[in-house]
Amino acid sequence: METLAMHISNGIIDGPVAAVFAAVALVAMTFCVLRGRSDLDDRLAPMAGLVAAFIFAVQMLNFPIFTAGVSGHLLGGALAAMLVGPWVGALCVAVVLVVQALVFGDGGVAMLGLNITNMAVLGTAAAYLLIALLLRVLPRTPTGLGVTAFVSALFSVVVAAMGFVGQYWLGGTTDLGGNLGGLAGTMAGVHLLIGVGEGLITATTVVTVAKVRPDLVYALRALKPAAPAPVPAVGGVR
Amino acid sequence: MIGVVQPTPPSLDVRGVRYAYPDGHVALHGVDLTVPRGERVALLGPNGAGKTTLVLHLNGILTPTEGSVRVGGLAVSQDRATLAEVRRRVGIVFQDPDDQLFLPTVAEDVAFGPANLGLRGAELAARVDEALAAVGMGEHRDRAPHHLSFGQRRRVAVATVLAMHPEILVLDEPSSNLDPAARRELAEILRGLPVTLLMVTHDLPYALELCERSVILDAGRIVADAPTRDLLTDTDLLTRHRLELPYGFTPTPR
């Protein structure tokens, strides 16, 4: 079974560009830790850890795109942004990428900065900008929320893929000449398709969560005039 | 005060505790409960009675809307130093050991509490060994919690709290999900511990086995407080509060 994923492996982008993006990723993550702390204060470690485990677990559950043969897996950036906010969301996706690179050999260690920039930073940022925009114009109904989640997830996957194209343009190890446009087109096409899957899953997931515990959907909380603090569910497994 | 013997304050003194969740749901309607030092008390009640909510008041995780809680004479408040001392005195073992055991090895998890109290080095290691020995898990100290059986995990969860030398041990549904052997082993361990015990459960035989006294909490109120055997032989009372003896189990009245 083929798995379409965007973990750039070693040797695709040259060293200097990879180093620059490692620095970009480091700065972005530092910023996310600071903002994440103001969202969650001393709950940051356990909550972000569980959300990261959730993203990782969902990534392990491949979903079929066209019958058997090709499957994609969730990147989770938009989902995380929607549920736990852009800062904690990006942080969780980044931790997942680091662990996947170190523990599972998924994605080159030398390309970690590039992967974090694309999937954790660009993907989540693009998603959250769209979420913030759409939730202001769309009605606050399950449909409105679902559409927001779908569009922002689709868009975030394509943006993350375009991040790769941009990095390739800056430091690809093979000169594609006029074919870079072809690469961009292919990547956009394939990821549009993956993005539809990502969008459907993100939308259904967010709507499911919003039905049961709307207080847990960060996007609904943060973009509402009065944001009540969430109260822990103390009653064990409810 | 000369010539007067100062009685030791009760381990737990709950007075008129009322609690409403932020969504308006009132979970506790004025609860009174006193547990003298050294006693073992079972807190019985059906699902949703407010047992876990009450437990979370005992160490200041939830703050009562009305009423007060004292632990060994110390009033629970949100003041940082008091809260730290209260959380040392009240050891809560949560229902799911996976919630309690979050570190990579058993020993680290048991060390977490005493390390938060400031213990380090040999003193810390001694606490860990002592607590693990008390629950018979000494030889598993370097294993990963998720590689242990459920019963072993629950025993380690008890150890994580014992390592803090609590004044009172509070267990939320300690016998749930245990097979009969693990259930019995845990009972033997709990019976041997020299601490005050508050055991939340709806496992009535377990309450009878371990606790001389029981209280029944239903819909946020204490509705009965008597020797366990007396409560369990009052079938009307049990039925009224959705408590059931397992089939074939009939305690004999004294």
Next chain:
Amino acid sequence: MGAGHAHVLYRESASPVHRLPPEVKIVAMVVFTLAVVATPRTAFWAFGAYALLVAAVAALARVGPGWLLSRALIELPFVLFAVALPFLGAGERVELLGLRLSEDGLYGAWNIVAKGTLGVLASLLLAATTTTRDLIVGLDRLRCPQILTQIATFMLRYLDVLVGEARRMRVARVSRGDDPRFLWQLRGFAAGVGALFLRAFERGERVYLAMLSRGYSGRMPAVWQGAGAATAGQWLVAATVPVLAAGVAATAVLLT
């Protein structure tokens, strides 16, 4: 599908590689990978030398070639990308097997396959010889920011718990006749994802409450990093591989 046990890569053994402290293995792996990436793609002999180094370490660690190669399939998506390069690449064209291919693209494909594979093999060797817990300890000793190692610790601890819950929910769904085959039949899958998130989040809250109950006040007490850190000797032993690799890379750069 694919929901394997999260610690499956670790291979229990007492080999000399297993016994090295984690921090030296992490540094060795990263330096080795950087040396590989920095090597000019036309220095074919250098990649042969790296492969020999990988094989030597694998033999020392008692990790078999079959295991390594089957796990290395993880990089397949980018091998596909590499296959496209000879067709997409610019510049000189060469005739090969009746196809007109870009010479630069062929080199590019080789570059990706060689460096990608060596990188994956190095990561796999690290993962096969180091438990996830030791990897975190190693990162900690390398002064990785605590908040990241803590998040990673929680993540690895609860990954199995969540995967187990996901699998049980999936079995329950499939037993009720759901057979997700097409993109547009993902409703059941996604509803399961929603339920999984709720479980993960609420568990996070309960874990946090349990931590508070044991006196957590926002800082994890550092109690376990002290003992067992690498000695100078161990650093020297582990340095052999990256130093050799760096030497090969430097020679390759000078020769091309």
